[in-house]
Amino acid sequence: MKKIIVGLKRVIDYNVRVRVKSDHSGVEKDGVKMSINPFDEIALEEALRIKEKGLADEIIVVSIGSDDCQQQLRTGLAMGADRAILVESSQELYPLTLSKVLHELVKDEQPMIVLLGKQAIDNDNNQVGQMLAALWDRPQATFASEININENTATVTREVDSGLETIEIDLPAVITADLRLNEPRYVKLPDIMKAKKKPLNKVSYDEIVNSNTSDLAPSLTESPPHREKGIMVESVPELVNELKNKGLL
Amino acid sequence: MNKILIIAEHDGNEINSSTLKCVSCAKDIESANIDIVICAQDGANITKAASKIDHINSVILIDNEANENMIAAVIAPQIISMSDEYTHIFGPSTTFGKDLMPRIAALLNVNQISDIMEVINAYEFKRPIYAGNAIVSIKTSADKKIVGTIRTASFQDVQANNSAEIHNHEISIDLPTHTRFKSLQTGESDRPDLQTAKKVVSGGRALGSEANFEIIYQLADTMNAGAGASRAAVDAGYVPNEMQVGQTGKIIAPDLYLAIGISGAIQHLTGIKDAGTIVAINKDEEAPIFEIADIGLVGDLFDVIPELEAEIKNQN
Incomplete structure (x- = not known):
């Protein structure tokens, strides 16, 4: 069976204006709307399209975090994923540990592709x-803007600084989704009802990986320096004059 | 002593200036001893150029035909093979470094510090999170290697008046062949590179079409500036993706940034926060771009741009 594992991270919704806590211990999360990381949603959409083309058999969505991540997994199931795995953990996990958890799941499930968002919009790691x-020890195709699945390979176009790079990778492999890969579908109400019946398996993080590689520790969170509003000019000559005075023309 | 290895970004001919930014960051670490490694095919010229970069101790060349296309899965094990003596391994936070550095970190069994914007000390760094809406200080443990990507817009270029030693490093390990380069499609342009240009002119959705974007290019050429665009303009298909400025595009820090017909979505502002002077030209006086612009002008871009171009030509 050809499986695709998709990671769904629960993050502060991208429309929320993030505020630093007054004690500088992090950002305000209480009562804030949470959503699927937008890049992960794009990854899931792509996995669903691959399955709809008959090139994959099962889409498994995975989230790692608190019990609340069930909401995001249910949304993923409503979008069309077949089943979900929640790896429960109460502590904040760093990318290396998250990768180790996913690696254990990969050993279990033997997927053809692991499709992830290129980054999460909370820590931007x-x-x-x-x-x-x-x-x-497999290929990676990061920042994908187009994916074509072949027999035992995939051809992936990547958004790189100099333009669009196309590579061919052997499968199985990891692919990470960039913004322009697709536009995720909207979830319809009947799908939400159906999703409630789909399997959501919970496992404890400790059962999977026995250590959190937490060699990093955030010590202080601050607001960024504020850029002051400048002046308004009324005309082009005035603008050119200002730029000349600043030595920019 | 802190021994720092910087992985050079290059295009086969020239060192990318992102490498200079990495050196600039590394030199802020106390008693830094900096080496640059170049993975390349026929990299002698690049290596010679790199040896001129100030503040570095030596340049190490890994010349190997497998390095022709700079594939992360191919480069990572080569870096690991020479990583023992280093305390820090840095690469630029460009798509090259973002792709490569986490692969190296995982092979070394350490976390990575992404987008370093300030050195507090050898084991503590500042980095932006939430698209730059918060800055976090991250401490690492001194007994592990530190792998990091450097946010290029946060650092100045360093000069190139050095003559550092050059060494060759031979690779005797098998390199993977599971990832194969096919093609690279780049926009042909003689304009200054967006990421290093001292001046940048960017257009937004208000331009209305690919054809209309021509006036942005003309103004950019008149000013000898790079040309950029907002995500909206890229999504609308007016310009190729590599012109996108913003959180999901390029993060830049030119001396002068002209935002024309760009409303100023947060994700765009994230990409230009470090610019010297921001000029906004927009029809809508309520546009959020004016909140952070140093100089604002309310007006129709189709009137303003030709006038501006004429004025600048007059000045020259």
């Missing part, structure tokens, strides 16, 4: 896909 590929 952009690490887990690459780390999983390293631990698994």
Whole structure:
């Protein structure tokens, strides 16, 4: 059976204006709307399209975190994933540990592809896909804007600084989704009802990996320096004058 | 002593300036001893150029035909093979470094510090999270290697008046062949590179079409500036993706940034926060871009741009 594992991270919704806590211990999360990391949603959409083309048999969504992640997994099931795995953990886990958890699941499930978002919009780390590929000793195709699945390979176009790079990778492999890979579908109400019946398996993080590689510790969270509002000019000559005075023309 | 290895980014001919930014960051670490490693095919010229970079001790060349296309899965094990003596391993936070560095970190069984924007000390760094809406200080443990990517917009270039030693490093390990380069499609342009240009002119969705974007290019050429775009303009298909400025595109820090017909979504502002002077030209006086612009002008871009271009030509 050809499986695709998709990671879904629960993050503060991208429309929420994030605020640093007054004691600098992190950002305000109480009563804040949480959603699937947008890049992960794109990854899931792509996995579903691959399955709809008959090129994969089963889509498994995975989340690692608190029990609340069930909400995001249920949304993933409503989008069309076949089953879900919640790896429960009460502590904040770092990318290396997350990759180790995913690697254990990969050993179990033997997927054809692990499809992840290129980064989560909370910590903006952009690490887990690459780390999983390293631990698994398999190819990585990061920042994908187009994926074509062949017999035992995939052709992936990647958004890189100099343009669009196309690579061919042997499967199994890790692919991470960039913004322009697709536009995720909307979830319809009947699908939400159906999703309630789909299997959601909970496992404890301790049963999977026995250590959290927490060699990093955040010590202080601050607001970024504020850029002051400048001046308004009324005309182009005035603008050119200002730029000249600043030595920019 | 802190021994720091910087993985050079290059295109086969030239060192990318992102490498200079990495050196600039590394030199902020106390008693830093900095080496640059170049993975390349026929890399002698690049290596010679790199040896001129200030603040570095030596340049190490790994010349190997497998390095022709700089594939992360191929480069990572080569770096591991020479990583023993180093306390820190840095690469740029460009798509090259973002792809490669976590692979190295995982093979070394350490976490990575992404997007380092400030050195507090050898084991403590600042980095942005939540698209730059918060800055976090991260402490690492001194007994492990530190792998990090450097946020290039946060650091100045270093000069190149050095003559560092050059060494060759031979690789005797098998390298993977599971990842194969096919092609690279780049926009042909003689304009200054967006990421290093001192001046950048960017257009937004208000341009309305690919054809209309021509006036942005003309203004950029008149000013000898790089040309960029908002995510909206890229999504609308007016310009190729590599022109995107913002959190999911390029994060830049030119001396002068002209945002034309760009409303100023948070994710765009994240990409230009470190610019010297931001000029906003927009029809909508309520556009959020004016909140952070140093100089704002309310007006129709189709009137303003030709006038601006004419004025600048007059000045020259």
